[in-house]
Amino acid sequence: MTVDRRGFFKLAGLGALGLAGARSLPVLGNPLPSPSPPESGPPSGVRWGMVVDLRACLHDEGCQDCILACDHAHNIPQLPDRKHEVKWIWKDPYEEVFPMQAHEYLEDALRGHPALAFCNHCNNPPCVRVCPTKATFRREDGLVMMDWHRCIGCRYCIAACPYGSRSFNWVDPRPYIEKIDPEFPTRTRGVVEKCNFCDERLARNEQPACVAACRNGAMTFGNLADPTSTVRLLLKSRYSIRRKPALGTHPEVFYLV
Amino acid sequence: MFEKALSGNRGYWGWIFFLLAVIGVGFVCYLKQLTTGLGITGMSRDVSWGLYIAQFTFLVGVAASAVMVVLPYYLHNTKVFGRITILGEFLAIAAVTMCLTFIIVDLGQPGRAFNIILHPTPHSILFWDMVVLSGYLLLNVVITHVTLDAERTGEAPPKWIKPVIILSIPWAISIHTVTAFIYSGLAARPFWMTAILAPRFLASAFSSGPALLILFCLILMRFTRFDPGWEAIQKMALIVTYAMLANIFFILMEVFTTFYSDIPEHLAHFKYLYWGLDGHHELVPFMWASAILAVFSALVLVNPKLRMQRSWLRWACLAVVASVWLEKGLGMVVTGFVPSPLGGVTQYLPTLREVLITLGIYALGALMITGFYHIALAVRGELRSASPS
Amino acid sequence: MYDGGKIITGLLVFLILVTVPVWFNAATHAQARAPQLKLPEGATACVEPTAEMRATHMELLNRWRNAAVRSDERFFTMPDGKVYEKSLSLTCLKCHDNKEEFCDRCHNYLAVSPYCWDCHVEPKGGRS
Numbered sequence: 053m054t055v056d057r058r059g060f061f062k063l064a065g066l067g068a069l070g071l072a073g074a075r076s077l078p079v080l081g082n083p084l085p086s087p088s089p090p091e092s093g094p095p096s097g098v099r100w101g102m103v104v105d106l107r108a109c110l111h112d113e114g115c116q117d118c119i120l121a122c123d124h125a126h127n128i129p130q131l132p133d134r135k136h137e138v139k140w141i142w143k144d145p146y147e148e149v150f151p152m153q154a155h156e157y158l159e160d161a162l163r164g165h166p167a168l169a170f171c172n173h174c175n176n177p178p179c180v181r182v183c184p185t186k187a188t189f190r191r192e193d194g195l196v197m198m199d200w201h202r203c204i205g206c207r208y209c210i211a212a213c214p215y216g217s218r219s220f221n222w223v224d225p226r227p228y229i230e231k232i233d234p235e236f237p238t239r240t241r242g243v244v245e246k247c248n249f250c251d252e253r254l255a256r257n258e259q260p261a262c263v264a265a266c267r268n269g270a271m272t273f274g275n276l277a278d279p280t281s282t283v284r285l286l287l288k289s290r291y292s293i294r295r296k297p298a299l300g301t302h303p304e305v306f307y308l309v
Numbered sequence: 310m311f312e313k314a315l316s317g318n319r320g321y322w323g324w325i326f327f328l329l330a331v332i333g334v335g336f337v338c339y340l341k342q343l344t345t346g347l348g349i350t351g352m353s354r355d356v357s358w359g360l361y362i363a364q365f366t367f368l369v370g371v372a373a374s375a376v377m378v379v380l381p382y383y384l385h386n387t388k389v390f391g392r393i394t395i396l397g398e399f400l401a402i403a404a405v406t407m408c409l410t411f412i413i414v415d416l417g418q419p420g421r422a423f424n425i426i427l428h429p430t431p432h433s434i435l436f437w438d439m440v441v442l443s444g445y446l447l448l449n450v451v452i453t454h455v456t457l458d459a460e461r462t463g464e465a466p467p468k469w470i471k472p473v474i475i476l477s478i479p480w481a482i483s484i485h486t487v488t489a490f491i492y493s494g495l496a497a498r499p500f501w502m503t504a505i506l507a508p509r510f511l512a513s514a515f516s517s518g519p520a521l522l523i524l525f526c527l528i529l530m531r532f533t534r535f536d537p538g539w540e541a542i543q544k545m546a547l548i549v550t551y552a553m554l555a556n557i558f559f560i561l562m563e564v565f566t567t568f569y570s571d572i573p574e575h576l577a578h579f580k581y582l583y584w585g586l587d588g589h590h591e592l593v594p595f596m597w598a599s600a601i602l603a604v605f606s607a608l609v610l611v612n613p614k615l616r617m618q619r620s621w622l623r624w625a626c627l628a629v630v631a632s633v634w635l636e637k638g639l640g641m642v643v644t645g646f647v648p649s650p651l652g653g654v655t656q657y658l659p660t661l662r663e664v665l666i667t668l669g670i671y672a673l674g675a676l677m678i679t680g681f682y683h684i685a686l687a688v689r690g691e692l693r694s695a696s697p698s
Numbered sequence: 699m700y701d702g703g704k705i706i707t708g709l710l711v712f713l714i715l716v717t718v719p720v721w722f723n724a725a726t727h728a729q730a731r732a733p734q735l736k737l738p739e740g741a742t743a744c745v746e747p748t749a750e751m752r753a754t755h756m757e758l759l760n761r762w763r764n765a766a767v768r769s770d771e772r773f774f775t776m777p778d779g780k781v782y783e784k785s786l787s788l789t790c791l792k793c794h795d796n797k798e799e800f801c802d803r804c805h806n807y808l809a810v811s812p813y814c815w816d817c818h819v820e821p822k823g824g825r826s
Contacts, residue, residue: 135353135655148651151574169651178496184435185424191770199767200817204424205347205417208435210357214497216650220357220417222348232819234787240816241346242417255772299496 099194100249101276101304102263103283103292104168106146108270113166119143121265125250127238129228138219140247141170141262150307153293162309168271170262171196171217171247172295172303179209179218188244194276194304195249205242214296215303218246249273276304310454310461313687314680320532321683328676335669338662339414347417350663355655356646358415360667365411367517367638368674369488370510372404372445374518376481377548383474389541396537397522398453399681401481405446407674414666434490441484448477453681461688485510498645500578503566509559510637516552517633519545520626527623529682534691546622550610553629557603560636581647582640587654589647592640599635602628733807736799744793745774745782756812759786787818795821 109115122128122141129138143166147154150167173196180190187202188209210218224241232238236252239245250260258264263271274283283306286292292306317325342349352359375397381387382394413419430436452474459466489507496502523545529535567575580586582596606628615621643657659667722728744751746758762784765771775781782789794800797820805811 133348135355136348137354144651148653151652182433182435182495184430184433184439185421185428186430187424189768193770197767201763201767202421202424202428203418204421206412206415206435207357207417208433208491211645212495212497214650216355219354221346222352222354223346234819234821237787237817238819240418240813241348244417251770255770301496 097277098275099277099304100173100254101194101274101283101306102173102249102260103272103274103286103306103308105270105272105308106167107161107309108268109168110161110165112268115268117265117267118168118262118271121261122247124231124233125236125253125261126248127225127229127232127236129225129238130230131223131225131228136222138221138225138245140219140245141168143167144169150293150295152296152298167307169215169217169295170305171249172215172301172305173247173249175302175304176300178212178214178299178301182208182212184208191251195251195254196246197248197251198243198245200237200239200243200245203243205244207244209244214299214301218244220244310458310684310688313684316687317683321679324679325676328672328679331672332669332676335666335672338665338669341662342414342666343419347415349660351657351659353655353657355649355653356643356657358642358646359657360659360663361411361415363638363642364667364670365408365415366488366510366642367634368404368408368411369442369485370514370633370637371518371521372401372408373481373485373511373514374522375401375449376478377515377519377552378522378545379474379481380478381544383471384478387544389538389544392535393522393526393537393541393545395453395457395685396525396682397518398449399678399685400518400522400525401449402446402453403674403677403681405442405449405484406677407670408442409446410670410673411667414670434487434494438484438487438491441480441487445477445480445484448473448480452477457685457688482511485514492645495645497650499572499575500645503563505559505562509556509563512552512556512559513633513637514552516549516556517630519552520549520629523549523622523626524630525678525682527619529686533686535686535689536691542622543617546610546616546626549626549629550607550616553603553607553610556633557607560603577648578644581654582644586648589654589656591656591658592644595635596640599632599640602632602635606632733803735803736796738793738795741793745776745789759790759814762786786814791821797821 119141123130126140128140131137145164146162146167147158147164149169154162173194175194177188177190177196179188180196183189184206185202185204187199187204188196189199190196205220207220210220221239221241221243226232226238229238250258250262253260260271260273263273272283272286274281276283278284286308287306290308292308294303294306297303338349350359350361378390378394378397382390413422416422425436425439452470455470456466486507489510492498492501493503493506523542526535526537526542526545530537564579567579577586581589582592584590585593606625609615609621609625609628616625646655647657648654746754751758763786766784772784773781774784791797797815
């Protein structure tokens, strides 16, 4: 059954590739997954990862589709006080997202232009290392997850994250959620949250909300452990960078430049 | 023995009720924080630790510094410390209690605090900090109770307490080392990620802690018949001198490495501290004040003539405590977050409620110290029966 | 014993104070009435027998949440072959859609306040 799930993403990834205008690839098609629920437990031999095409994203600088889709799917509050902001995926200038890969003669296309930032789902996550209750943990398939039932709100993980990917609920978020989706929990005040790679959608064999929402084919999600997956083929064919690679966190989010 | 804390003159009770009032105000503010969240503080997404965790860090140092009177007395037979070891141990108890309270107050979900024990996680330094701090509290409670009880009955303390006291010496070093590891193991925060952080913490602790103890002795000598002996105070002053010099030396080591290597990521934090960054200068006056106080205290303390004068010693000790507090209890924690990993500078200013909660916890510590010292002096019959002038 | 009289009087006063509710109820013949829960219409069986659910549903929910959140084990199969998702919002509340008359009635009666609803969104209540 795991093969089916993998196959699904290959197909979905192919569609994204087509949009990105990549050169033709061998057909990787497997049948779509059967409608019956998947087996319980994470599939073995899977390591989820994401490839972001910075240029495809820059084509449409004002686009907020992925951010809005995420906000909506995860009941993310819109707090008026910037200090209390909660964000899972956002845009910041290239030089801030990639401080080690910027310089004064940087090409115009990148300088000062927004790049997507979100949790890197590191292979060697410092947030997981420091959490005193295992409220944040790394799943076998590579997802760095939060258990909001267990988080005590010590914010050690926020101090440990080199990417600023984590937010804390300084106040009760509910009054600031525009439209609550009853299918996904809100959070309570006093816990930390961050991007979960849409584990709730992966369980339903769906692409992450941001990937599904992107109209520019700038985001590709897939299995890094499978050499024939779309993400791997993309990484094989184009030059890619990661955020702060020198820290040894091994992000599983790659950026094509 | 505790009943001895319940008899005192009007000055004693006035002070106790004043502290209770400060605790009460802090508690009311904490109830507000409990119901609306940590949003009532000045902390933010970018500066996610503030005054609470900084006080925790400073007070772990105060707690660890008890070792500076216990070690000479028990390992080097420094008899003059006989009358003050218990003051150091009581100070440690109050300081650790304040530390644990600051941690609880800083939690977003304090009701789930026991998850740390329910799901023990040895790869988290915070887990180990919980272990060493509660262990240190237990050690000092046992030690003070047993030794003071022996003093009260006039008997020699039981033999088994000696190894417990010896154990408390490396344990004291461990609490501040582990607390430094909380910070120095984070690749995300270049300002903290320095191997000299633990030695720096220890040096600043061993200067500020005994300095605080000297000040307490001077206060007690004024209001009670307690007399630790001038020799003991001078010995402590010498400890403060060497520790403060080491502290300044270590800070200069840090400054050299940062500025000579010239790595922008490391430099930015120091710039924020001493010159300001992106138009934000909040900490600059405090950090220069800390530096000036450090130099002033060092100059006074290294001069034997000045060190031996009570008035100069008093000012030098005050300067040491203030300098270390500014550096550790104000600058050190916040600056780790400024600039943020994405380069942003977010201003952190504690709110009034946050300050009142902090003062409430300090009042709790002061209440404990007052009670403990009162008991210790009552046991020794050194309380003045007449009310103080 | 020092102050024996005072201590014993104090203990007696304390005893009387803590047992006031018992005396009060005995005097007014108040009787506790078990809460009447509104069971879902249409559904005939829960994932476990009623008695089992009544006694240990909180443990089941705890197991479910750990399995779903921490191990990604989201589905379970009933002996009759029916497959359910281990989810409070998506499984339990789909049948038990009236929180006030099901969850709250019993929880209020027993004076427990689980914090599920701080995060999980309660169903609209009743069938519309």
